[in-house]
Amino acid sequence: MDNIIEVRNAVYEYVDEDVVKRAVDNVSFSIERGSFTVILGHNGSGKSTLAKLLNGLLKPTDGDIFVDGINTKDEETEIEVKRKVGMVFQNPDNQLVASVVEEDVAFGPENLGLHPSVIRKRVDDALNSVGMYEYRESTPHRLSGGQKQRIAIAGIIAMEPSCLILDEPTAMLDPKGRKEIVSTLRKLNKEKGITVVLITHYMEEAEKADRVMVMNDGVIIDDNTPKEIFKKVEVLKSVGLSVPQTTELLYALKQNGFNISTDVLSVEETANAIAYCLEEE
Template identity: 55%
Template structure:
C-alpha cells in the first residue's frame, strides 16, 4: 500500500518585483511521479533548489499542488477539509529544532500537538510518555529544552510529532545543524522508529552516509526525480551523481577511483567493512 503517491506533481514559486507584480515563476516541482510504500525508509537527495524540501512540504500539506496530485494515505492533499487529517498522518520535523519547540518544559512541548487535536488529557499523558520513551528522552521530561544539546532537542521535536500518532514522518534535513554525535543520535532514533514501529520515513538529507541507511534513495534535480533505487543501485552511478553536483559515500568514491586505476573491486561498495572485504579478496 502506498503511504505517499504523487502523479504529475507540479509546484511553482512566484517571484515579485518591487511593485508587487509577478516577474517570474520558478518551477520547483516538475511532473514528479513518486510512490512511497507504507513502512518504507526513503532518503531524498538533491542540491539546493532541487525541489526536495518543496516535495516534503507537499507531503505535510504545507504546500498544495499547482498541477498533478499527491495522496497521503489515500487522501488528496488538494481537499482542504482533509488538511488536518493529512498532517496527523504525516508529521513533519524541520531542520532547526528551535523553530519547532515552543514550550518551556519538554513534556509540555510534546503534549502541545495532541492538546490541539482535542485528545483526552489522560491519553495525552500516556502518549507523551510513550513518545519520549521512543526517542530515549523520558528522563528529560521535566527539563527545559533550552538546556538540551542539539541532538536532544531534535529528538524532542520528533517526540512531539510522534505524540500525534503519525503513520509517516517527514524529516527535512533534521541533522543539518547538528554535530556528528547529534546526527548519530537522531539517525538511531529514525532507524528504530522505522524498523520497530513500522513508521514510514521520508528523510531529506545532504549527508550521503545517512542515505546509505535507507531502503531506497531518490535523487532530485531541477524539480524532477532523476534517480530512484536502492542505495547500491543509486550510488554506483558515480558519474551521473557527480554531474548533478552531489557526492557519493566515501567508500563508494574510493571504489570508483580504485576501479579507474584498474583494481577489480565492486562498484557498489557502501561501507568500510565492504571495502576491507573487497581489498582482502584482491589477488
C-alpha cells in the same frame, strides 16, 4: 501494494520577482507503507518544496497528491492529512513551542483534543521511543542540538502519524547528533513500523534506506536501492552531491585498474573488498 503517499504529476510553481519558477516539475511516485525512503538532493533541487507538498503545507499547482487516499488539496481534511503525515524541520530551535520538554511533546496531542490521560501516555511513549524520557522535565535550551531534534521528533510521534517526513533534520547538527537522529529514525521505522521519508544531502544517511530518490532541478532523476544509486558516482557528482568516502575510494581504485566491486557501502565492507581484491592480485 499498500501505499501511504501517492504523487501524481505534481507541479509546484512560485513567482519570484515576476518570473514564474518551477520548484517541482511533474513528479510522480508513491511511498510504500512501512518503508524507509531517502530523497537526496543539492540545495535548491526542490526537495524541501516536495516535502511540504507531501503533508499539505503547500498545495500542488498542478497534479494531485494523495495521503492514505485523501487528496491534500481538500480543505476540510487538512488537519487529517497533517495528523497522518508528520513533519520535522531543519532547525530544532524553531519547532519547539514550550520551555518544558514534556509540555512541548504534548502540544500536538493537545491540539488533537485528546483526553489528558491519553496525552500523558502518548507523551511518555514518544519520549521513550526517542530515548529522551529522562529529560522530560528539563528545558530545551539546555539540551544539545541532537537532543532537541529528538524532542521535535517525539512531538510529532506523539500524534501517532503513519508517516514521518524529515526535511534535512541533521543539517544543523554535529556528527554525533547526526548519528543520534539517523539511528532514532531507523528504530522508529523498524520497531513502530512508521514510514520514514528522510530528505537530506548527506549520502551517508542513505546507506541503509530501502530506497533512494535523487532530485535535481525539481525532477527525480533516479530512484533505486542505495547500492545501485551509489554505483553511479559520476551522476551523483554532476548534480552536486558528494559521495561517501568509501564509495569515493573504491571508485578511484576501480578507475585505476583494480578489479574491485563498488557496490559496498560501510567501512567494514569496503575494507573487506579491498582485502579480497589484494588477495586476488
